[in-house]
Every structure is written in C-alpha cells, then in structure tokens.
Amino acid sequence: MKNTIIRKGLPEDAPDFANLILLSESNLFPTIFGSGVRRVIQNLFHQPKNLFSFEHSYFIEVDSIKAGMIMGYSWRVAREEEWRTGLLLIKYMKLGFFTRLLSLLKAMSIVGRAEGNEYYVSNVAIYPEFRGNKLGTNLLLKAEEEAKRCGAEKSVLDVKVDNQGAIRLYHRLGYSVAGEPRRAKINRENFAFSRMCKNYNGNID
Ligand SMILES: CC(C)(COP(=O)(O)OP(=O)(O)OC[C@H]1O[C@@H](n2cnc3c(N)ncnc32)[C@H](O)[C@@H]1OP(=O)(O)O)[C@@H](O)C(=O)NCCC(=O)NCCS
Structure with a gap:
C-alpha cells in the first residue's frame, strides 16, 4: 500500500x-471490564506508565x-x-x-504473562477495510x-484458539505454539488461548 507509515x-x-482493541478481542475485554469497557480502555490509554498506555502502542497509517x-512491552515494563x-x-x-x-484474575491466568527476557505483544488489529495488505505483518515486524x-530473547503473544487467520499469520512470521491452550470459564463464557512465541536466540540486530 502507498504512503504507509508506522x-x-x-x-x-x-x-x-478502543475501537481496535475491541476488534482484536471482542469478548474478553467487555467480559472483564463491563459495560464501561470503552471508557476504561480510553482512560488507561491516556495515562503513562500502565500496560494499556499510549506509550506502548504503534499505529499504522495509510495516506x-x-x-x-x-501494542507490546517488555517483561521489565510488565513488572514495573x-x-x-x-x-x-x-x-x-x-x-x-x-x-x-x-473475572480479572481468571483472565490474567490465561493471557498476559511476560516473564524473564520476553517481549509481550498484547494486541494487534487492523480495521477490516485495510486487512490483507501486509499492514499487520509490518506492525508485527515493528x-x-x-x-x-529492549534486549528480549523472544516475543510472545496469546491468540484465541479459533482465530485461525491470525494463527496462520503468526506461523508465517516464525512464531510457534508453546504448550497446551490455557482455558477459563469467565462469566459463563468459555475462553481458550494458545501461547505463541518467536525466539531470537538472544541475538540483537
Ligand atoms: C490478524 C490481523 C491483525 C492481520 O492483519 P492484516 O494486515 O490483515 O495481515 P497481513 O495482510 O499482514 O497478512 C494477512 C494474513 O493475516 C491473516 N488474516 C487474519 N484475518 C484476516 C482477514 N480478515 N483478512 C485478511 N487476512 C487476515 C491471514 O493469515 C492472512 O494470511 P493469508 O493471506 O495466508 O490468508 C487482522 O486480520 C485483524 O485485525 N484481525 C482481527 C483482530 C485480530 O484477530 N487480531 C489478532 C488477535 S491475537
């Protein structure tokens, strides 16, 4: 696509x-944050030094x-x-x-872990009309x-087990599934996420 910037x-x-995060995970966030989900997400994004802050995001623009x-951050940021x-x-x-x-604790037991030397890709989403143009690929490469x-040895992410399109994309970029899916029943809804990771063998370009 022409005139693309990150x-x-x-x-x-x-x-x-808020729009994009709800596109990337339309059930889990409303389930854990409730009916004010959009307001909560926007308020967090406005603030520095939290795991939903604008500081951890990149946007891609076309024209x-x-x-x-x-959105992503290192294990150090996750801890801090x-x-x-x-x-x-x-x-x-x-x-x-x-x-x-x-519900929050159950969600945290299946998504969001970033341990020693990991970089956590917490969300990626492209508006539907722009999909299939390698924009998601470019953001993941960013x-x-x-x-x-940051000195991370691997990138990790959590993807819903039935999100086959995204899983295919992550495989193509060198991610592989690590372990069995993590499952939880939150507010009568069943969630299952696979952890995927990409190793950099400690190499820093
Ligand atoms: C997953 C997503 C970010 C990929 O962005 P993208 O710009 O369309 O991806 P790219 O053009 O770089 O790569 C295309 C690949 O993305 C995957 N993909 C997933 N959903 C897609 C869609 N609706 N349209 C096109 N590609 C899609 C496919 O694997 C596709 O590869 P293919 O050509 O072999 O089918 C985007 O489809 C999206 O926002 N989906 C909804 C939110 C989401 O599922 N986020 C991931 C949560 S873990």
Whole structure:
C-alpha cells in the first residue's frame, strides 16, 4: 500500500485504540471490564506508565488514515507497571473493579504473562477495510524490532484458539505454539488461548 507509515501512539489516538482493541478481542475485554469497557480502555490509554498506555502502542497509517495498531512491552515494563495498571483500573472501574475481580484474575491466568527476557505483544488489529495488505505483518515486524531493542530473547503473544487467520499469520512470521491452550470459564463464557512465541536466540540486530 502507498504512503504507509508506522508511528508511536499518542493520547489522542484513544478512540481508535478502543475501537481496535475491541476488534482484536471482542469478548474478553467487555467480559472483564463491563459495560464501561470503552471508557476504561480510553482512560488507561491516556495515562503513562500502565500496560494499556499510549506509550506502548504503534499505529499504522495509510495516506494519513489510521488503519491499525499494535501494542507490546517488555517483561521489565510488565513488572514495573502492573501495580499502577491495577490502581488505575480501580480508579476507572470503581466498585466494578471489586465485583469483577474474579473475572480479572481468571483472565490474567490465561493471557498476559511476560516473564524473564520476553517481549509481550498484547494486541494487534487492523480495521477490516485495510486487512490483507501486509499492514499487520509490518506492525508485527515493528514489534520485533522493538523487542530486540529492549534486549528480549523472544516475543510472545496469546491468540484465541479459533482465530485461525491470525494463527496462520503468526506461523508465517516464525512464531510457534508453546504448550497446551490455557482455558477459563469467565462469566459463563468459555475462553481458550494458545501461547505463541518467536525466539531470537538472544541475538540483537
Ligand atoms: C490478524 C490481523 C491483525 C492481520 O492483519 P492484516 O494486515 O490483515 O495481515 P497481513 O495482510 O499482514 O497478512 C494477512 C494474513 O493475516 C491473516 N488474516 C487474519 N484475518 C484476516 C482477514 N480478515 N483478512 C485478511 N487476512 C487476515 C491471514 O493469515 C492472512 O494470511 P493469508 O493471506 O495466508 O490468508 C487482522 O486480520 C485483524 O485485525 N484481525 C482481527 C483482530 C485480530 O484477530 N487480531 C489478532 C488477535 S491475537
């Protein structure tokens, strides 16, 4: 595609971030954040130093129109920012945080782990009208660049077991499935995610 650029996310990208994150995971986020999901996601995105912050996102634009985004961070950031993410969730979800705590904990048991020397790709999404043009591939390559810059030895992500299109794309980019899918029943809905990872053998380009 012509005139394609990748740039860092900015606080004003919050509405597109919410749209795209809900496209990438349309069930899990509403299940854990409740009916105010869009507001909660946008508020988190506006703030620095949390795991949904604009600081961890890249947007891809085609002819100056936002076409998609990717969000990712290193294991160090995951460790440093998880508490603040929790505190901000309390601030924005208020009582809902406590009534949904069990759902949040169940979700955290199946997605979102970033351990030693891993770079976690938490979300990637392209608006439907732009799909199939290698924009997702370009964003994932950008995340790889970022992972290596952070000194990560591998990139990891969680993908729904039935998202065959995305799984095919990740395979093509060198990711492989690690272990059995992780499953949880959250609010009467069954979720199953496969962990996929791509090893860099400790090499930094
Ligand atoms: C997965 C996604 C980010 C790929 O972005 P993209 O720009 O379409 O991907 P690319 O053009 O670089 O690569 C195309 C590949 O993506 C995959 N793909 C998944 N859904 C697709 C769709 N609706 N249209 C086109 N390709 C799709 C296919 O594997 C395709 O490869 P193929 O040509 O062998 O079928 C995008 O389809 C999307 O936003 N999907 C919905 C959100 C989502 O599932 N995110 C991943 C969550 S883990």
